[in-house]
Amino acid sequence: MRIYVPLDSAAKALGAQEVVAAVKAEALRRGLEVTVVRNGSRGMVWLEPLLEVDSAAGRMAFGPVGPGDVAGLFDAGFGAHAKALGPTEDLPWMKAQTRLTFARCGVIDPLSLEDYQAHGGLTGLRRALGMTPDAIVAEVTDSGLRGRGGAGFPTGIKWKTVAGATADRKYIVCNADEGDSGTFADRMIMEGDPFTLIEGMVIAGLGVGANTGFIYSRSEYPDANAVLADAIRLARAFGLLGASVLGLGPAFDIELRIGAGAYVCGEETALLNSLEGKRGVVRAKPPLPALEGFMGRPTVVNNVISLATVPVIFERGASFYRDFGLGRSRGTIPLQIAGNVRRGGLFETAFGMPLGTIVDDLAGGTATGRPVKAVQVGGPLGAYFPRALFDTPFGYEDYAQKGGLIGHAGIVVFDDSADMLAQARFAMEFCAIESCGKCTPCRIGAVRGVETVDRIARGDAAAIPLLADLCETMKAGSLCALGGFTPYPVMSALTHFPDDFHTSAKEAAE
Amino acid sequence: MTPGIADSAEQIGDILRAHDGLEGPLLPVLHAVQAAFGYIPGDALPVIAQHLNISRAEVHGVIGFYHDFREEPAGRHVLKLCRAEACQAMGADRVAAHARDALGIGWHQTTPDGAVTLEPVFCLGLCACAPAALVDGRVVGRVDEARVDALIAEVRL
Ligand SMILES: Cc1cc2nc3c(=O)[nH]c(=O)nc-3n(C[C@H](O)[C@H](O)[C@H](O)COP(=O)(O)O)c2cc1C
Ligand code: SF4
Ligand code: FES
Numbered sequence: 001m002r003i004y005v006p007l008d009s010a011a012k013a014l015g016a017q018e019v020v021a022a023v024k025a026e027a028l029r030r031g032l033e034v035t036v037v038r039n040g041s042r043g044m045v046w047l048e049p050l051l052e053v054d055s056a057a058g059r060m061a062f063g064p065v066g067p068g069d070v071a072g073l074f075d076a077g078f079g080a081h082a083k084a085l086g087p088t089e090d091l092p093w094m095k096a097q098t099r100l101t102f103a104r105c106g107v108i109d110p111l112s113l114e115d116y117q118a119h120g121g122l123t124g125l126r127r128a129l130g131m132t133p134d135a136i137v138a139e140v141t142d143s144g145l146r147g148r149g150g151a152g153f154p155t156g157i158k159w160k161t162v163a164g165a166t167a168d169r170k171y172i173v174c175n176a177d178e179g180d181s182g183t184f185a186d187r188m189i190m191e192g193d194p195f196t197l198i199e200g201m202v203i204a205g206l207g208v209g210a211n212t213g214f215i216y217s218r219s220e221y222p223d224a225n226a227v228l229a230d231a232i233r234l235a236r237a238f239g240l241l242g243a244s245v246l247g248l249g250p251a252f253d254i255e256l257r258i259g260a261g262a263y264v265c266g267e268e269t270a271l272l273n274s275l276e277g278k279r280g281v282v283r284a285k286p287p288l289p290a291l292e293g294f295m296g297r298p299t300v301v302n303n304v305i306s307l308a309t310v311p312v313i314f315e316r317g318a319s320f321y322r323d324f325g326l327g328r329s330r331g332t333i334p335l336q337i338a339g340n341v342r343r344g345g346l347f348e349t350a351f352g353m354p355l356g357t358i359v360d361d362l363a364g365g366t367a368t369g370r371p372v373k374a375v376q377v378g379g380p381l382g383a384y385f386p387r388a389l390f391d392t393p394f395g396y397e398d399y400a401q402k403g404g405l406i407g408h409a410g411i412v413v414f415d416d417s418a419d420m421l422a423q424a425r426f427a428m429e430f431c432a433i434e435s436c437g438k439c440t441p442c443r444i445g446a447v448r449g450v451e452t453v454d455r456i457a458r459g460d461a462a463a464i465p466l467l468a469d470l471c472e473t474m475k476a477g478s479l480c481a482l483g484g485f486t487p488y489p490v491m492s493a494l495t496h497f498p499d500d501f502h503t504s505a506k507e508a509a510e
Numbered sequence: 511m512t513p514g515i516a517d518s519a520e521q522i523g524d525i526l527r528a529h530d531g532l533e534g535p536l537l538p539v540l541h542a543v544q545a546a547f548g549y550i551p552g553d554a555l556p557v558i559a560q561h562l563n564i565s566r567a568e569v570h571g572v573i574g575f576y577h578d579f580r581e582e583p584a585g586r587h588v589l590k591l592c593r594a595e596a597c598q599a600m601g602a603d604r605v606a607a608h609a610r611d612a613l614g615i616g617w618h619q620t621t622p623d624g625a626v627t628l629e630p631v632f633c634l635g636l637c638a639c640a641p642a643a644l645v646d647g648r649v650v651g652r653v654d655e656a657r658v659d660a661l662i663a664e665v666r667l
Contacts, residue, residue: 013636013651047639114634181594184635219541219578220634260537260576263632277536277562279575295533337638339599344638376595380632412596412637418573426598430632 001034001078004052004059006106006190008041010184015066016049022070023051040192042106043346044093052088055077061085069121072387094360095366098324100316100332101309102348105192105406106318113228113238122240124314128203129248136207137163140310142318148185149175149266149303150407150481151379152329152396155310157298161290165298170210172201173275173294173301176217176224177259177266180379182410185334187302187395188346190217190224193308194231195240198254200307202245203314204300205252214294216271219261228256233271234411253495263380263434267480268301281436282480303408305334308402326352329395339376339412339421340366357392359413370415374423374497378407380430381485381493384423405485405494409451424467427489431482442483449490456501464501468496520556521546524559536572538563540579585620585627585648587665590644591653593630596637601654605641606630608655612662625666 005011005020018037018154038429042050047063051073054060062073064082069083078082085091091456108115116122128136128324141156160333162170174197178186189197202215217225232254235241241253257275259265265274272294293299307329313321321331335358337344344363359375361366368373374384383404385392392402400405414423435443449470455463471487478484494501519586525542529535543550550573558564571580591597591606613621613628620627636642639651645661653661 007650009634010636010639010651013642014639014651046640058515178635179633181633182596182637183633184637187635220631220644222644223649225634257537258541259542259632260578262576274537277572278534278568279572281575339596339637339640341638346638380595410596410637411598413621414599420597423595423598426595430594434632 001032001053002037003034004037004039005049006041006192007038007110007223007227008048008188009221010045011041011048011050011222014045014064015136016072016074016111018067018360019049019051019065019070019211020465022067026074027118032074032150033405037109039108040105040110041346042088042094043102044343045345046343047085051349057087059088061088061091062486066283067242069307075243075502082140083338093343093345096362098332098349098350099325100312100321101196101305102103102189102193102334103312105124105189105198108193110191110192110194110227113195113234113240115192116263120315121311122199122246124311125199125203125240125246127314128206129246133163133207133423134202139314139318140321144311144318144322144325144328144434145306145309145313146329146396147303148305148309149268150180150405152406155302156307158290159207161203161288161301164212165291167297168211169295169297169381170208171294171297171299172204172208172210172213172307173214173268173299174201174213174307175266175268175271175301176215176221176302176304176306177265178218178221178408179263180408180410182338182376183336183408184338185346185409187224188219189304189308190221191227193470194228195235197304197308198231198235198309199241200310202240202249203228203310204302204307206245206249206296208300210298210300211251211253213252213410214275215254215362216259216275217256218259225256226257232256244333263430264436264480264482267482271301274298279436281438282482284479305408307410324350326350326393326395327397328411329397332410335393335394336408336410336412337363337413340368342367343411352393354390355385355394355411356387357470358394358411359390363411363413364416366413368415368417370417372413373416373418374414374420374493376412376414376423376489378405378429379409379410381405381409381481381488382407383488384420384496385492386496388496398423403495404488420493420500421453421457424490424493424501425450427459427486427493428453435482436480439477439483441474441477442479442486445470445477446486447472449486453490455472464494517554518547518551518558518663522557523561526558536564544579547583549583552581583623587625587646588629589628589661589665590629590631590634592632592634592636592640592642594633594637596633597641600640600652602641604657604659605653605655609662610656610657628663
């Protein structure tokens with residue numbers, strides 16, 4: 001019997017290790033031959049730990065399973081049971097998705113290259129190995145893939161710049177510094193299907209002529225880092241990485257590097273400084289990292305999901321991928337639904353889904369059962385949207401038009417107990433804590449921002465226009481989006497939830 | 511328990527040599543030193559600086575820039591509580607206030623018995639099972655007041 005219990009950190013955080021221990025103990029007690037596979041997560045975090053069992057009808061799901069359920073599940077022969085959910089693939093959350101980047105996540109053993117290949121892994125790379133570098137870059141351009149790290153820059157165009165540069169060495173740097181609150185897609189793919197990221201980086205190397213890759217991950221992700229380190233080791237042993245890619249291509253190897261708790265190091269130039277062993281201070285652009293990146297050499301910096309999506313583009317073809325989506329947002333996006341929600345997790349779908357569908361239908365409203373008040377999309381630099389903007393379709397331009405951004409596609413839901421003044425204050429506080437210190441409007445402005453919000457909280461309405469002015473200064477005078485976009489959460493809170501900025505004044509008067 | 515200066519110099523030398531050949535080795539070196547000692551001892555700085563051919567001030571500047579690096583030892587256990595938005599939406603502020611009260615310390619402080627250091631963290635990628643915590647590197651989800659009490663009791667044993 002094969003039993004699957006995810007090694008994903010969210011599953012672990014909800015007790016997966018205890019469930020695995022209980023399964024092994026129970027199997028031993030009953031003298032049953034049981035293989036426990038530690039898969040990635042299917043993304044239904046509210047059902048974690050989600051236990052699955054192979055059956056003639058496919059994988060059967062049970063969840064959320066606690067260690068106390070395990071004996072009963074064995075008694076029931078993993079059939080009828082209060083925690084039985086039926087075939088995993090038939091669950092509404094699974095059926096409604098278009099899983100391209102996450103096709104294997106939760107399905108396979110993340111550290112089995114055999115499993116990986118049985119589910120389409122390396123097909124894209126084998127195709128790329130038969131293509132010229134120009135054709136590889138053109139395929140990515142044709143797919144319409146845009147950077148999933150936040151800025152939405154066309155991936156193919158970035159690769160083309162690096163491919164066209166001449167240098168003794170070029171680099172592929174994977175930005176795995178996923179610091180945005182409400183996001184965990186990078187973590188899930190690194191834990192649940194790390195070879196797809198490795199394969200994507202190898203293809204990038206072939207396309208631009210780079211032989212060295214770095215994955216810059218974060219210290220907040222100890223589990224993901226352990227899986228990645230194992231995956232890199234296995235990829236070397238297999239010959240996917242090393243002196244000649246699969247024995248057919250040029251050399252390519254990957255080194256895993258871990259950050260040290262600085263949000264700004266997710267910004268690509270700060271990341272490069274950090275990789276070089278310096279303070280994670282943002283660099284002025286130009287020069288573009290594509291031309292003068294790591295150690296001053298041409299460097300592709302791409303987000304984990306951008307790179308992990310490359311293999312499926314080569315496996316299924318650029319036009320297959322491009323046919324999903326909306327406007328200039330092509331393909332699929334792994335939505336990460338988080339915060340105060342009944343059903344949280346990862347849901348991969350074509351661009352275009354309205355925010356209201358995500359929040360009301362997929363997430364099923366709030367965990368607390370109270371009305372939804374605000375939704376922050378795109379991490380700590382993203383705007384707070386009220387229900388009035390729930391018709392916004394999920395796309396880069398669509399959010400920009402509404403004064404927001406999709407960022408890394410994190411969606412954080414708040415119920416009506418949220419105090420939007422407190423959220424605005426936090427946005428400024430976060431910017432003050434994480435500022436790299438290079439520009440004054442960010443470094444000093446954010447500190448002033450906290451003070452100004454505090455004045456408003458004390459009932460000083462005259463401070464409201466000051467806050468708006470300060471936001472304008474930060475927007476105009478900041479070198480990067482940390483200082484430049486902190487005004488999004490602040491001003492959206494003020495614009496859409498003005499009552500929260502006036503109540504304290506009223507309370508003070510009362 | 512504490513290694514002598516000579517021992518630690520030797521250990522730091524080993525760490526440095528193990529990272530020879532890396533491009534931009536300073537962060538991996540600092541992580542390794544901190545893993546070995548629990549913090550970055552002051553007397554490690556000149557050794558690191560000399561080996562990497564950079565100034566001591568530069569090493570110091572890098573250590574100071576990153577939230578992770580400590581110049582003092584932490585408590586025997588480190589409790590990191592997520593303070594970011596998805597966790598806030600599920601009551602992280604309340605839970606953190608409870609943890610500070612229960613431990614009698616503020617952020618970045620260590621209990622007088624040296625048992626627990628409390629640190630803020632901004633997102634553990636556990637935003638769909640918030641509030642989240644990391645206890646000595648072990649992930650914990652849906653942390654409420656009772657869970658905090660249980661975690662504290664557990665590490666204090
Ligand atoms: C403050 C700040 C933090 C960022 N954090 C991340 C991050 O954690 N991960 C990421 O991929 N991109 C992040 N970015 C965006 C990167 O600068 C860059 O655009 C991205 O890595 C490029 O890859 P992509 O084109 O594949 O998205 C951040 C940007 C800023 C300004
Ligand atoms: S905006 Fe802030 S984080 Fe960005 S470069 Fe300027 S000081 Fe650094
Ligand atoms: S916001 Fe707390 S884990 Fe992501």
